[in-house]
Amino acid sequence: MFPQTGKSIVFDNFPDPTDTWEIIETIGKGTYGKVYKVLNKTDGSKAAVKILDPIHDIDEEIEAEYNILKALSDHSNVVKFYGMYYKKDVKCGDQLWLVLELCNGGSVTDLAKGMLRRGDRMDEAIIAYILHEALMGLQHLHINKTIHRDVKGNNILLTTQGGIKLVDFGVSAQLTNTRLRRNTSVGTPFWMAPEVIACEQQLDSTYDARCDVWSLGITAIELGDGDPPLSDLHPMRALFKIPRLCSDLLLYTDCH
Template identity: 40%
Template sequence: MEYMDRGALSDVISKSYLSEDEMAAISRECLQGLDFLHSNHVIHQDLKSSNILLRTDGSVKLADFGLFAQLPPEQSRQSSMAGTSGWMAPEVVTGQPYGPKVDIWSLGIVGIEMMEREVPYWKETSGMPQLLIAIRGTPRLHQPNLFSPCLRDFQSICMQADEEQRWSAKELLQHPFVRFAEPVSSLVPLILSVKKKKEIRK
């Protein structure tokens, strides 16, 4: 993979507030990557902001396939428990067989990271938020009214606790939130501003 010189999305989230347009562009690029993986029977299984890499030109790439699962053509479900606490879908947490839509739940968690700059339940459970995901299901935004109905709808579809109700990556690419997203070049000002903040702190 080409060198992604601006590092991980998690670094951007920790140093800057993202606009909805920037969230949409990043989400679209991630969905395109997931659609490609899922159409080839691959589940990433560890999607999180630190595994989404950026480049100065605005390019967005999925990274770290250390936990990926390659499903045989005749198999549509996986049963081993894999992923990072906090981003795991309910079906993984509860030990149910699961399919590619676990990555969509994880993308929803990344969405909350971009919106609220933290992983849901992280502070409540000493780093074991999967316990509250199993008990409470879908995390709620702290201040939902700060965000547009379109973004909130996109998020709610990604984070359906019932896997059957969760859309696929291909379906989500048709959602208005990402369908009308700006090109990746629109991310350049954000990336450069984060780079400048890093240089100032040095």
């Protein structure tokens, strides 16, 4: 079961979700639990809910996502946040529900792979539009001293109206006036910036919000090719390759 309190939020203070929301169907599975489509019992509107499994060691990630969504979801390129709910269940374990805007269009990764299966490639104009909208969302985060740290196609969703939304802030980091850089290596290996990877080997290495720009660049390749570079390798091997490729690219640029 979840502990009754986190570091700064009290789970018991959140309302019971079953008073407001009814689960309709499963629409996905994340790192910490499943994602469902839900119906608002009062007004008939639909939303998505990320139901977090009752695991003790994700408290920090829960709080990071909750705090960022609560503070920064008022942007057109960040998924809207409708609230946190707490469901007590002695038998199966207590659950936290994060209720979010429903993005029926799926992820841009799904879109790119679906086109490739049909023998098509995503048009560069569409890729440019997706990147522009994602950049607007990232700019909003960065202005507010927040690094996403896991930018990739699966975390960029489409609405039915063609909108682009950044999602999944469980590993995002908030910067303070006294700490404008980070030194914790997190993210998905193939999209990870070299300076983020370096934090694993070099204790004095740090990075800032520019790591999200690298990840978005890798996402651009993913949208065109269907997969990020080095995706044929084991993730750990890719982590060794990425800094080396970056060094080779810088050397090539200096020589030309």
